Amino acid sequence: xxxxxxxxxxxxxxxxxxxxxxxxxxxxxxxxxxxxxxxxxxxxxxxxxxxxxxxxxxxxxxxxxxxxxxxxxxxxxxxxxxxxxxxxxxxxxxxxxxxxxxxxxxxxxxxxxxxxxxxxxx
Amino acid sequence: xxxxxxxxxxxxxxxxxxxxxxxxxxxxxxxxxxxxxxxxxxxxxxxxxxxxxxxxxxxxxxxxxxxxxxxxxxxxxxxxxxxxxxxxxxxxxxxxxxxxxxxxxxxxxxxxxxxxxxxxxx
DNA sequence: ATATCATTCAACTGATCGGATGAATGAAGA
DNA sequence: TCTTCATTCATCCGATCAGTTGAATGATAT
Numbered sequence: 001x002x003x004x005x006x007x008x009x010x011x012x013x014x015x016x017x018x019x020x021x022x023x024x025x026x027x028x029x030x031x032x033x034x035x036x037x038x039x040x041x042x043x044x045x046x047x048x049x050x051x052x053x054x055x056x057x058x059x060x061x062x063x064x065x066x067x068x069x070x071x072x073x074x075x076x077x078x079x080x081x082x083x084x085x086x087x088x089x090x091x092x093x094x095x096x097x098x099x100x101x102x103x104x105x106x107x108x109x110x111x112x113x114x115x116x117x118x119x120x121x122x
Numbered sequence: 123x124x125x126x127x128x129x130x131x132x133x134x135x136x137x138x139x140x141x142x143x144x145x146x147x148x149x150x151x152x153x154x155x156x157x158x159x160x161x162x163x164x165x166x167x168x169x170x171x172x173x174x175x176x177x178x179x180x181x182x183x184x185x186x187x188x189x190x191x192x193x194x195x196x197x198x199x200x201x202x203x204x205x206x207x208x209x210x211x212x213x214x215x216x217x218x219x220x221x222x223x224x225x226x227x228x229x230x231x232x233x234x235x236x237x238x239x240x241x242x243x244x
Numbered sequence: 245a246t247a248t249c250a251t252t253c254a255a256c257t258g259a260t261c262g263g264a265t266g267a268a269t270g271a272a273g274a
Numbered sequence: 275t276c277t278t279c280a281t282t283c284a285t286c287c288g289a290t291c292a293g294t295t296g297a298a299t300g301a302t303a304t
Contacts, residue, residue: 157251168251192250
């Protein structure tokens, strides 16, 4: 009944760190080298390389080696699955609220049209 | 430029664990007691209480105490923010793809103004 | 007051995280 | 060959995570 928890685990974990989200945003705009990705951050190059590994483990990013440089590119698929989970959850909730709203409206409608007497109209 | 990273961090972290996602799905359907939430899991009650704390820290869940029972209820707001981040990211990506597609179409049109009509059949 | 119940708090463990540092790899250029 | 460059590997650190067990809390019923 569970829908492949592992993938979601890795994706959400990868998205849980601001540095990784920033890296992802950057690599999404264009395929980048590791050094290039590390440049805006105050942490070591190795730390960035590790963050990229976490993104890679979740499948959000792919590495390609050319010449002496490693190119990192974006892969949107795991993001789709994460979005699907959240949307499924949210839509269930809003549906629940809509149902409640409809119920309240129905009660309201039943109460207001001068049917305020004791015996309920049937 | 950054939109309150901390909230997203906590939300994504909370969603990164399958037990917590399951708890959230359950508590979303109805407000539940801790013991009730713990029942389907093979871990200790304390472990579940901790998971609930993680959800609570992210604001995904609220605790209310009545009588000797603690009732846990769902709060959708942090989920909205997580969904917004992912959607923003995905929409950027698809827009990028659309632009690329348009570019390719334009090139195609420029390269073959009229000779295209029976040239390729694939 | 005491017992009971639902839950949390406190302390501990092993695993993983986020980070630093220094050595190793692998490929190109001299 | 030897050097240089981009990056990873290996190791260590302190912090947090996920889990356990046992004691403490807080409210009610006896």
